[in-house]
Amino acid sequence: MISKDATVPRPARARSDYTSQQPPRPAGSGRALGARCLVGAAAAAVVSIMAASISGYTFSSVCYFSANSSADHEGFLLGEVRQEETFSISDSQISNTEFLQVIEIHNHEPCSKLFSFYDYAGKVDEESLDRILKDRRKNVIGWYRFRRNTQQQMSYREHIIHKQLTHILGVPDLVFLLFSFISTANNSTHALEYVLFRPNRRYNQRVSLAIPNLGNTSQQEYKVSSVPNTSQNYAKVIKEYGTDFFDKDGVMKDIRAIYQVYNALQEKVQAVCIDVEKSERVVESFQADVNKLKRQIAQRKNEKEQKIRLQQAILSRQMPADNLEPMFVPRMSYTGFAVEGCTLEDSDVSDPPPPYSDFSATSQESTVSHGLLESSVFMPRPQAVGSSGYVSTNTGLKYSGNGASMPSSQRAVGDNVDESEDSDYENLLEPTESSDSEYSQTRDSRPSAHPDGDSRNTQTSQI
Amino acid sequence: MAVQAVHLEADAFLVCLNHALSTEKEEVMGLCIGEVDTSRIVHIHSVIILRRSDKRKDRVEISPEQLSAASTEAERLAEMTGRPMRVVGWYHSHPHITVWPSHVDVRTQAMYQMMDQGFVGLIFSCFIEDKNTKTGRILYTCFQSIQAQKSSEYERIEIPIHVVPHETIGKVCLESAVELPKILCQEEQDAYRRIHSLTHLDSVTKIHNGSEEPANFTKPAANGVKALLTYRFQQEQPRVTQINSPWE
Numbered sequence: 001m002i003s004k005d006a007t008v009p010r011p012a013r014a015r016s017d018y019t020s021q022q023p024p025r026p027a028g029s030g031r032a033l034g035a036r037c038l039v040g041a042a043a044a045a046v047v048s049i050m051a052a053s054i055s056g057y058t059f060s061s062v063c064y065f066s067a068n069s070s071a072d073h074e075g076f077l078l079g080e081v082r083q084e085e086t087f088s089i090s091d092s093q094i095s096n097t098e099f100l101q102v103i104e105i106h107n108h109e110p111c112s113k114l115f116s117f118y119d120y121a122g123k124v125d126e127e128s129l130d131r132i133l134k135d136r137r138k139n140v141i142g143w144y145r146f147r148r149n150t151q152q153q154m155s156y157r158e159h160i161i162h163k164q165l166t167h168i169l170g171v172p173d174l175v176f177l178l179f180s181f182i183s184t185a186n187n188s189t190h191a192l193e194y195v196l197f198r199p200n201r202r203y204n205q206r207v208s209l210a211i212p213n214l215g216n217t218s219q220q221e222y223k224v225s226s227v228p229n230t231s232q233n234y235a236k237v238i239k240e241y242g243t244d245f246f247d248k249d250g251v252m253k254d255i256r257a258i259y260q261v262y263n264a265l266q267e268k269v270q271a272v273c274i275d276v277e278k279s280e281r282v283v284e285s286f287q288a289d290v291n292k293l294k295r296q297i298a299q300r301k302n303e304k305e306q307k308i309r310l311q312q313a314i315l316s317r318q319m320p321a322d323n324l325e326p327m328f329v330p331r332m333s334y335t336g337f338a339v340e341g342c343t344l345e346d347s348d349v350s351d352p353p354p355p356y357s358d359f360s361a362t363s364q365e366s367t368v369s370h371g372l373l374e375s376s377v378f379m380p381r382p383q384a385v386g387s388s389g390y391v392s393t394n395t396g397l398k399y400s401g402n403g404a405s406m407p408s409s410q411r412a413v414g415d416n417v418d419e420s421e422d423s424d425y426e427n428l429l430e431p432t433e434s435s436d437s438e439y440s441q442t443r444d445s446r447p448s449a450h451p452d453g454d455s456r457n458t459q460t461s462q463i
Numbered sequence: 464m465a466v467q468a469v470h471l472e473a474d475a476f477l478v479c480l481n482h483a484l485s486t487e488k489e490e491v492m493g494l495c496i497g498e499v500d501t502s503r504i505v506h507i508h509s510v511i512i513l514r515r516s517d518k519r520k521d522r523v524e525i526s527p528e529q530l531s532a533a534s535t536e537a538e539r540l541a542e543m544t545g546r547p548m549r550v551v552g553w554y555h556s557h558p559h560i561t562v563w564p565s566h567v568d569v570r571t572q573a574m575y576q577m578m579d580q581g582f583v584g585l586i587f588s589c590f591i592e593d594k595n596t597k598t599g600r601i602l603y604t605c606f607q608s609i610q611a612q613k614s615s616e617y618e619r620i621e622i623p624i625h626v627v628p629h630e631t632i633g634k635v636c637l638e639s640a641v642e643l644p645k646i647l648c649q650e651e652q653d654a655y656r657r658i659h660s661l662t663h664l665d666s667v668t669k670i671h672n673g674s675e676e677p678a679n680f681t682k683p684a685a686n687g688v689k690a691l692l693t694y695r696f697q698q699e700q701p702r703v704t705q706i707n708s709p710w711e
Contacts, residue, residue, distance in 0.1 A: 056485060057481055057484075063477070070628070152596070152598060187468075187623040189604040190604075192601045193598050194599045195599070206596065214486040215486040215489070222658040222672045246669075266648075269644065276632070276637060280631040280632050284630075287631070
């Protein structure tokens with residue numbers, strides 16, 4: 001009887017006698033093989049695992065776009081998937097096949113706003129998807145979502161969208177990268193957590209996401225010592241072939257060549273940098289124009305609404321005076337910040353969320369921001385990065401950092417009216433309930449529903 | 464308290480993150496450039512990436528020469544942007560380590576505060592993963608130092624920090640981003656030069672080292688090109704859709 005420990009070569013055909021798994025398929029063309037299957041003593045085990053990596057600059061870029069967003073942020077992950085198969089024989093099993101699916105995320109395609117490719121029912125619209133992705137559709141290997149102060153779990157809507165995306169994009173193992181942002185009560189420390197899900201696998205499997213960097217991909221260290229060799233033959237051979245490697249100065253020829261490559265790359269980087277800078281300035285000026293126009297539109301709409309209300313007030317005589325208060329609050333300045341995910345229809349630009357004020361010198365509206373300061377005390381606050389308005393009332397804040405819940409003495413209260421950012425701190429003293437009730441009050445007057453877009457409202461965002 | 468809060472512009476945040484994620488083997492550091500307003504809020508508009516001459520673990524110190532060079536750079540930025548910019552703080556990374564500053568960090572911060580009360584310290588903790596939940600984590604914190612009441616040691620105090628949206632990447636931040644591959648290459652060059660000067664190594668070892676160098680060398684430069692091309696492409700796409708929306 002052949003001992004189990006013997007390494008006896010078996011015919012390949014024998015594997016199929018024992019395994020109940022389907023034969024391996026190339027990546028992307030079918031479901032990756034799943035569970036282990038052990039039949040009898042000499043079984044073939046098939047294990048499928050996934051290794052994922054995302055480049056550091058793509059990761060930073062996602063963080064950058066997320067930081068710029070006052071609401072949730074989402075987008076698509078572009079990259080490539082390849083499959084590696086390792087076949088090993090060990091003492092415990094005759095054959096052990098490991099399918100390693102390697103996912104490399106090279107780039108991302110951010111969505112400019114929420115609900116850009118799906119509706120409120122979670123139905124994905126393929127046309128909008130194509131408009132966003134264009135010719136990058138074939139490179140999509142997953143999608144991502146950034147949320148603040150929420151759990152590291154996929155929401156029901158995300159599951160629904162994921163299923164549809166899997167089907168529409170034709171990527172059977174589409175992945176979902178969830179970013180979750182939490183802060184300490186005093187906003188001194190913030191944590192960005194990220195989990196990569198494989199929702200099409202059982203139990204919504206999680207995959208470790210590595211960020212390759214110079215620390216883990218650089219070559220070995222330089223050698224600082226060598227074994228001395230005094231053999232004359234050795235010296236003769238080295239001398240003969242040395243000229244292939246070293247030039248007359250004793251410098252390695254390869255090094256010179258590589259310096260040339262480096263210089264060429266550096267020049268390229270500089271050229272691209274100049275291009276990027278130019279296009280960024282163009283974008284900035286467009287953005288400024290867009291904001292100005294939005295302000296004008298909102299202002300006119302406001303004036304119109306005020307007129308109508310005045311007329312109604314005069315006519316009815318029964319409307320209580322204080323009801324008018326929140327409606328007269330100026331809503332027109334949203335300095336330097338795009339409206340994201342807050343409008344029911346694209347054409348409705350009159351009800352953007354209160355802006356996160358921009359401190360750039362281009363914003364010259366100190367008087368308006370003063371008005372904004374007052375209004376923002378009553379208005380729902382945008383869920384800006386580390387915004388304390390929501391966090392301070394969330395007593396169950398799960399900051400898994402190092403037990404840092406700081407005393408309120410650390411809270412800063414600003415008093416400079418030019419910077420409505422200070423209202424962030426003032427809001428620490430405002431109970432959220434009152435701002436919620438104001439929110440619901442203004443909700444009636446303006447259809448600026450903040451659906452899942454506003455992660456402040458965790459209930460809706462978890463749908 | 465000398466500083467109420469820190470507002471870090473999103474494009475400067477991008478450069479910091481990029482820098483912090485560039486290596487997990489050692490701590491990286493840089494200086495923050497910006498201004499302090501009348502309500503004692505520190506606004507960080509840009510960062511300067513620094514080379515670490517002393518790469519010991521958990522000893523992140525900036526030499527006076529670097530500080531001086533950074534001040535000069537800040538002056539140049541002030542001229543370029545037309546705003547009063549100066550060095551307002553420093554940042555460094557804690558790869559695989561907790562985000563809280565070590566006692567060395569706290570002492571270093573205290574020293575900087577002697578020069579400038581409003582000087583702030585930022586720490587980025589990265590390459591952390593919870594193996595059980597497969598959750599990766601990146602943390603950042605802002606702190607200053609105060610003298611402890613009962614001892615001569617320093618303690619950290621927490622300063623609120625917010626990342627302020629900045630929809631486009633400023634010129635200054637782009638330049639800093641481009642500096643990163645240059646600085647990494649320079650560090651590699653220096654390391655190679657030191658090795659190359661060792662005369663006791665035999666030729667085969669030199670050839671080995673010589674072939675290590677190019678790989679180490681070109682990687683940061685290649686990454687720099689890739690990074691910038693990534694940024695550029697991404698900026699163009701969403702902007703078009705954003706700008707289109709009001710006219711739909």
